[in-house]
Amino acid sequence: MIIGFIGFGKVSRSLVGLLKSDDISFITSSENRSPKTVDNIEKSGIEVLDTFKDVACRSDILISATSPKNALGVAERYGKYAKGIYLDLNNVSPDTTLKINESVDNLVDGAIIGKIDSDNPILYLSGNDAAELLFLNDFIQTEMIGGDVGDASRLKLLRSAYTKALSALLIESAEIAKNNDLEDEFFEMLSLTEGDDFKEKSLSRINNTLKSSKRKSEELEEIIDYFDENELIMVRAALEKLSQYRP
Numbered sequence: 001m002i003i004g005f006i007g008f009g010k011v012s013r014s015l016v017g018l019l020k021s022d023d024i025s026f027i028t029s030s031e032n033r034s035p036k037t038v039d040n041i042e043k044s045g046i047e048v049l050d051t052f053k054d055v056a057c058r059s060d061i062l063i064s065a066t067s068p069k070n071a072l073g074v075a076e077r078y079g080k081y082a083k084g085i086y087l088d089l090n091n092v093s094p095d096t097t098l099k100i101n102e103s104v105d106n107l108v109d110g111a112i113i114g115k116i117d118s119d120n121p122i123l124y125l126s127g128n129d130a131a132e133l134l135f136l137n138d139f140i141q142t143e144m145i146g147g148d149v150g151d152a153s154r155l156k157l158l159r160s161a162y163t164k165a166l167s168a169l170l171i172e173s174a175e176i177a178k179n180n181d182l183e184d185e186f187f188e189m190l191s192l193t194e195g196d197d198f199k200e201k202s203l204s205r206i207n208n209t210l211k212s213s214k215r216k217s218e219e220l221e222e223i224i225d226y227f228d229e230n231e232l233i234m235v236r237a238a239l240e241k242l243s244q245y246r247p
Helices: 010-018 035-044 052-058 068-081 094-103 130-138 151-179 183-194 198-211 213-226 233-243
Strands: 002-006 025-029 047-049 061-064 085-088 107-113 122-126 141-146
Touching (some): 010 035, 025 052, 061 068, 085 130, 107 130, 122 130, 130 141, 141 151, 151 183, 151 233, 183 198, 198 213, 213 233
């Protein structure tokens, strides 16, 4: 089985490490890639083809793991050459997933929940051909959540709504605690119910959220555009909060 990658960031690199089997080989292309990406490809040791069209034509499973803004363009450009499964792992809206489906014959909508380089990421799949990828359970926990393309994307949006709203509330509470010289006591009190490592995890979440506030704000805007705005009181509040930190 040949698995091809369009995009070779953390997701693709991690999958190469996870899907270790004598029956699986990997291909990609360095066509128009940055020097950093080319270096990552070389370090992975996988086969490199001249073009992504070549990758699409040869792959039994073609994985699109590029940036969200490029996901539709990639599908429109290379999806017609993919005769096997086209697995889209980009963080895009269900509306974009449906547009991708118009350019691809065998689309499977995928969502990785949890960090791909952690000990227990879960891959959720939806689409008519999703069952064909359940063999991935041999390497990474894989769940089929529905036959409709877009279900996995909707799940991603719902999870994103929860985690970003929670992060915004955490940032605000921690800031108020710090301004009142109660930061240590605040985290100590919450650790009684949330676990001993709550402070460490919280500070890491706050730091990561603030560093990527622009991207996270854009993701919240996408959530608001897709779902009924009247149902998203907390999400709209989170967007207002995180927008204060956008560069």
